[in-house]
Amino acid sequence: MNIGDTVPPFDLPATDGTDKGPGATPTVVVFTCNHCPYALAWHDRLLSVARDYGQRAVQVLFINPNDAERYPRDSFEAMKERVQADGGWAAAYLRDESQEVARLFGAKTTPDVFVLDAEGVLRYRGAPDSDYEDPAQEAAWLRGALNALLEGREPDPAETEPVGCSVKWLP
Amino acid sequence: MREALAAEGLDPDGVVLREVGTDGDAEREGFVGSPTIRIDGADVAPAAGEPAGLTCRIYHLRDGRVSPVPDPQDIREAIREAIK
Numbered sequence: 001m002n003i004g005d006t007v008p009p010f011d012l013p014a015t016d017g018t019d020k021g022p023g024a025t026p027t028v029v030v031f032t033c034n035h036c037p038y039a040l041a042w043h044d045r046l047l048s049v050a051r052d053y054g055q056r057a058v059q060v061l062f063i064n065p066n067d068a069e070r071y072p073r074d075s076f077e078a079m080k081e082r083v084q085a086d087g088g089w090a091a092a093y094l095r096d097e098s099q100e101v102a103r104l105f106g107a108k109t110t111p112d113v114f115v116l117d118a119e120g121v122l123r124y125r126g127a128p129d130s131d132y133e134d135p136a137q138e139a140a141w142l143r144g145a146l147n148a149l150l151e152g153r154e155p156d157p158a159e160t161e162p163v164g165c166s167v168k169w170l171p
Numbered sequence: 172m173r174e175a176l177a178a179e180g181l182d183p184d185g186v187v188l189r190e191v192g193t194d195g196d197a198e199r200e201g202f203v204g205s206p207t208i209r210i211d212g213a214d215v216a217p218a219a220g221e222p223a224g225l226t227c228r229i230y231h232l233r234d235g236r237v238s239p240v241p242d243p244q245d246i247r248e249a250i251r252e253a254i255k
Contacts, residue, residue, distance in 0.1 A: 037229045037239035070194070071226060133238065165227040165239075 001105045003158045007120045010101050012063060012094035015080045020061060020092045022116055026149055028053070028060045028142065029114040030091070030128075031107040031167065034082055035066075035073040038164035039110040041132040045139040046111065049128075050090035053146050060091040065102035066110070066168040074168070102167055109164035115145045115155070123149055126160030172208060175246045179254065197223045204228025208241060208249075215249035216241040 001007065011021040022029070030046055032039045050060035066074035076095045083089050096102050105114055115124035124145035129137035145155035173183035191202045203221040205228055207214060216230055232242045 035229070036227045037237050038227075040229060040237040041239075070224075073226075133236070135236070 001114070001122055001125070003122055003125065005122050007114075007116055007122060008104065009120070010104070012096055012101060013076070015076075015083045015093045015095075018092075020094055022061070022120055023059060025057045025059055025118050026146065027116045027120075028058060028146070029105065029116065030060070030062050031065055031102055031105070031110055031112040031114075032062050033064045033066045033071075033074045033110045033165075033168075034078055035071060036110040036165035038132050042111050042128050042139070045128055045135060045137070046113075046142075047090050049139050049142055049146070052143075054090060056146075056150060058146060058150075061094055062089070062091045063094045063096050063101060064110075065096035065099045065107060067099075067170045068097075069170075071168050099167075099170055107167050109162045109166060111164050112162040112167075113142055115142070115149065117149055124155045124158055125162075126157070127163045130160075132163060172246060175243065175250055178247065179250050181250070181254070191225065194225060197225050206240065208246065210249050210253045213249065213253070216245050 007022060009021060011019040014020045028049065054060065064074055064079055068075040072078065079093055079095060083093050111128060113126060113128055114122060117123050126141065128139035128142045130141065131137050141157065141160055148155040172186055176185060177183045191197050191200055202223055203218045204224070204226045207228060227239065230238045230241045232238050233244060
């Protein structure tokens with residue numbers, strides 16, 4: 001998936017029992033998981049983005065594509081337990097059991113962030129910000145991309161290098 | 172790790188990198204995730220109760236933040252303990 005490409009529609013099961021996918025509003029897709037330290041380090045920053053931009057009609061979808069057979073902490077049940085233990089999340093948490101959606105996007109790492117406009121066109125891809133160790137970064141690259149999108153500008157940068165653990169592909 | 176060794180006056184090239192490639196190897200080695208750093212066989216940040224497996228390892232820095240690597244101070248203290 002390259003910047004400017006249109007993402008085909010998809011729906012995946014969410015921990016709340018519904019099926020969710022990109023809609024008619026801008027959508028942030030974050031490939032993430034339960035057990036990767038990079039994903040965990042950025043998690044609160046990404047949820048903060050979901051809270052802040054949810055008020056501006058931006059949908060945030062967290063998608064866990066990891067092989068749960070070899071990594072049981074990434075099972076759908078474990079995902080549900082995690083969200084429940086937190087008392088709910090501002091972002092939907094979806095399970096990509098077949099990994100088809102992760103392959104469609106070309107996801108490399110957890111996290112790997114993709115921003116789609118209201119027409120489903122990819123406008124940003126990469127890391128949330130420049131430093132997983134620094135919460136003060138506040139997902140600045142992602143917020144910048146969303147601000148640009150909502151103000152009718154091109155995100156700059158439109159692409160950064162995703163940083164994290166590799167997606168755990170099925171054998 | 173190399174920086175910490177050098178800071179203690181030890182050979183920074185004394186680090187041996189080992190790839191754990193299979194679940195069986197992880198089980199045999201008691202390998203609980205990558206990276207695992209051991210000094211003379213002792214983990215610099217022991218992970219009690221973690222199952223062996225080919226996974227990413229979660230560390231917590233001394234200020235509570237989640238990290239993919241141990242706190243540098245934990246590494247330095249483990250080195251100092253080992254050379255006592």
